[in-house]
Amino acid sequence: MAYLISVNAGTPIPTDHSSTPTTGIDKRPVDGPVRVTVPGPQGTAATGIAGDVICDVRVHGGPDKAVYAYAREDLDRWSAELGRMLTGGVFGENLTTSGLDVTGARIGERWRIGGGVLLEVASPRIPCRTFEAWLHESGWIRRFTERAEPGAYLRVLQPGEIRAGDPIEVVHSPAHDVTIGVAFRALTAEPALLPLLLAADELPERTKEKVRARLKQ
Incomplete structure (x- = not known):
């Protein structure tokens, strides 16, 4: 059975590796129920997880990136490779899952969590230099890209706790x-x-526009 290991929220910490002076990548498990809502537009610093903070609103937050999920199984593989324990939330994920094939989830797949909240798989996470600096792993962007287990950004279709x-x-x-x-x-x-991506109508419109532009080149 698939289940939620932890719900993780972040607070701002200083960074020299982002376009903003702080980052919200440091996410930690939250005790008790957490409210999940449909956030405002990208650029408003809104996320779908109550108490969570994002800082670079150009590329984070908004309805298509309301919640970020990563599988515990994928974290465990990275832990073995890196030789250190990776706790839930360390990849900046809001949801650390168990028993769920996040990498194999289809764009537009819908997850019911706890009987009330309904989320929809929207897009993969693309690694950035803030992520690399946070983990203190040389060549991390390349390694993460080669592994191709990026975790999933999710939309909130039905709010709840x-x-x-x-x-x-x-x-x-x-x-x-x-x-x-x-x-x-x-x-x-x-x-x-x-070209395969255009078969997924549920892919974010911004992503589809980028795909079409690249195909025209």
Whole structure:
């Protein structure tokens, strides 16, 4: 059974590796129920997780990046490779999951968490230099890209409260084959896959515009 290991929220910490002087990547597990809502437009510093903070509003937050999920199984593989324990939230994820194939989730797939909250898979996370500096791992962007286990940004379709231990149920999976893993590879190291992405209507409009522009080049 898939379930939620932790809900993680961040507070600002200083950084020299972002376009802003602070970053919200340092996310820690939150006790008790956490309210999940539909955030305002990107650029308003709004996220879908109550108490969470983002700082670079140009690239984070908004309805298509309301919540970020990463699988505990993927964290465990990284832990073994890096030789250190990676706690829930260390990748900047809001949801640390268990028993859920996040990389294999289709764009537009819908997850019911705790019986009330409904989330929709929107797009993969693309690594940045803030992420690399946070982990203190040389060549991290390249390594993360090669592994192609990026985690998923999610939309909030039905608000509510969630907490650690809540079950996660996949209640809808689209007919196309555009997964988080395929989308990530297409947008990063394997541009030959880009035409496949247009089969996923649920992909964020900004991403679809970028894909069309790159295909015209």
